[in-house]
Every structure is written in C-alpha cells, then in structure tokens.
Amino acid sequence: MRDRWTKEELKATIDVYLQMHTLQQQGQSCNKKAFYRMLSEQFGRSEKAYEYRMQNISYIYLLHDRDWVEGLKPAKNVGRNVTSAIEEILAELENRPFNEEVPFEAQVDSYRQKQRKSLPEGIREPKSSFGKIVKYERSPEVKGWVLDRANGQCEMCKVPAPFKTKSGKDYLEVHHLIRLADGGPDIVDNCVALCPNCHRKLHYSSETQQLTQTLLDNLHT
Template sequence: MNNDWTDEELRAAVDVYVEMLQKHHSNKPFTKKHYYEELHRKYGRTEKSFEYRMQNISYVLSLMGRNWLPGLKPAKNIGAKNAAKIEKMLAEAEGVSFIPVANFETAVREELDKPLLHEPIGNVTPKIIQTKISAYQRDAKVKAWVLKVANGICEGCGNVAPFYGTDGIPYLEVHHIRQLADGGSDTITNAVALCPNCHREMHYGIDRDRLISKLYSKVPRLIRE
C-alpha cells in the first residue's frame, strides 16, 4: 500500500487517539489493540503502522506542550507537513482554536539533524500571522494561594525561585498537573508552583510521568483527577 497517508487516514487516527485520551482521563477501560484492529480493517494498513502513527500524534502533542497517551511514547519521524495537519485535526477533534506550532518546531528539528553549514539569513521583517485562540477562565485566588504556600520554593525540585520578578515576588510558575486542555480542574488540588526549568520539563520533558508521580508523592494537597 502507498506509504503516503491520506487526510482521511490521518483524521481517523487522530479521532481514535482523542477518543482513547478522553477515556484515559475519564478512567474508562479501553484496549489500544482493538482500535488498531478496527483501523486496519477499514484502511488496510497494518496495526503496527497505526500504532506508530499514534506515536507520531503523541509527538505532535509534545511539541504543543500537551500530555500524551501513556504507552504511546512520542516518535518524531514525521514530516513538518503531516505534523501541521495532525495539529489542526487535533484542534478540530477537540473543538478548540489553537496557535500553530507543530510545523515550525518539526522544521527546527529537521534542521538540527543536518550539518551546520551556512549562517541563515533569517527575516529582517517577520510577517504577522493572524490566529484565533481559546483561553480558559482561571481563578486568581487559586494561583495566589499556590504561590503563597510555595513561599518562593519550587514544589518540584525544591530549589529557591531563580530570580525575583519586577513585582518583587520570587518568580515561580503555576502548573496544572492534569492540564486544563485535558479536562483538568483549576483548583489547588491540581496545581503546583514550579521553577521555569521544572515547568518546561513538565510540558516538554520525556520523563514527565516520573515527575508527575514525584509531585503526587511530595505535595500532600494534590489529588489525582
């Protein structure tokens, strides 16, 4: 079968991934293999092909700073074009608007794999891209409470905040363990104060599951959702 994936096949894989992710977050039982078998019967590709495509979807989610489905470790062997398509399809499947990042970040990683030859010219006057985004209405009291309790100490690594903000407050960032985009609550039982390094690792690190488990063990107020 042709190795080029049609938009129909990509969308089917994305829809199935989103369905499994929603079931995972709702603690509903499901079997990945069952979904792969259904996709195989409909489109003819091997179950392994669909499993690997699911890992590509995990990779796109990782570029977006989103949590991926456990057991489907991100696989980066995906072109920028398909990454952009998957990102758009994810937003459509979840019914949200988004700021596109997958195409750019995939292209960056493709360049990183090449020998460093010439200095790029870049763009002296970068173009402005108009986008529509959705945002969650958060409770300021929750963020303030979490920061006050942390008292300038990262609840992840335990280090002192790396600097003071212009407001004179030790700089920490509040992170939702189960992300709001995945149905997480904006409550103190789902939020921690992290230094920028720990926060970025929680969004983009390959060991985020280990860090999440560590936080649940370390911070008594946290409750798994």
C-alpha cells in the same frame, strides 16, 4: 501496502486517539490493539502503522505540553506537512484555533537532531503578516542553532536552565536582541538563549539598553 495517508484516514486515526485519551482521563482501560485492528480493516494499512502514527500524534501533544496516551511514546520522525495536517485536524476536532507554533517547533526539533557544518543563514528581513496580531517570519534553524550554542545555560546570567521540559530538553527562551518589530534580523548573531528571569529582565528592566548592547558585543567578539 498503502503509502500516502488521506485526510479521511488521518482524521479517523486522530479521532480514535482522542477516544483513547478520553478513556485514559476517565481512568478506564482501552484495548489499543483492537483500535489498530479496526483501522487496519477499514483502510488496509498494517496495525503497526497506526500504532506509529499515534506516536506521532503523541508528539504533537508533547509540543502542546499535554499528556499523551500512555504506552504511545512520542515519535518525532514526522514530516512538516504531516505535522501541520495532524495539528489542523486536532484543532478542528477540538474546536480550537490552529497553533502555528506546533509545526515551527517540530522543525526546530528536526533541525537540532541533524548534523550540520555551517551557520544557518536565517532571515535578514523577516516578513510580517497581519491579523489579530502581527506575526513575523522566523527560521527554525536559527532557533535550533542558538539553543544548541547555549548548551543548557542561560547566555546572560550563565546559570543552567531552570528545568527540563517533558521531552527532556533544557528550558531556555530565544530572544531577539534587536526586535523583529524594530527591523531586527532573524539571524544567529541577533539571538540569545535566556532563562525566563533574564528574558523578562531584558524586556522590562531599566537596564534593558545596556544589557542588550553587552549581549550584542559578546556575540560579535
């Protein structure tokens, strides 16, 4: 059995997944096993391996908040490099930009599933990169820790998250109290998990400074 997936094999698998997804959107049925068999004969891997890899592709769809192929429930057990490779090929085949948030959010999910004993160190001086927009280095461990700390409740208004995502998680947004653009660190003690309403309030309210200081004080008590 082959272990390493080449780009050619991964691209062929994703291309088949896209064909299946198109058939689903058109209301047509498709024989998944026939597709698995075709790939198996072409590349010499088991049919089950292609089914599972397509579940990984469904997970990437989930991270995009897109509907995946029915019967191929998202499987999250996919490494960082493979996540990036799948997203890169999907972007190429769909003629769209690579979404850097996809591998980042996959790392957040992976971290939240692990048992951990110590506070993540985070990034005290996040590096920035310049393109059409300025991007800052972030720690997926910090985001995962903050979401777990909130336990499904907004850390400002103390109200439960307004809804659950397609993956069944409570929807909260992680906010840096001292902005990264202002030299703030990407660490647990500078982040809060907020409902969308409170997040907007912190950005646009006339009370932003007072609310921010209160949250900072709460984190350090």
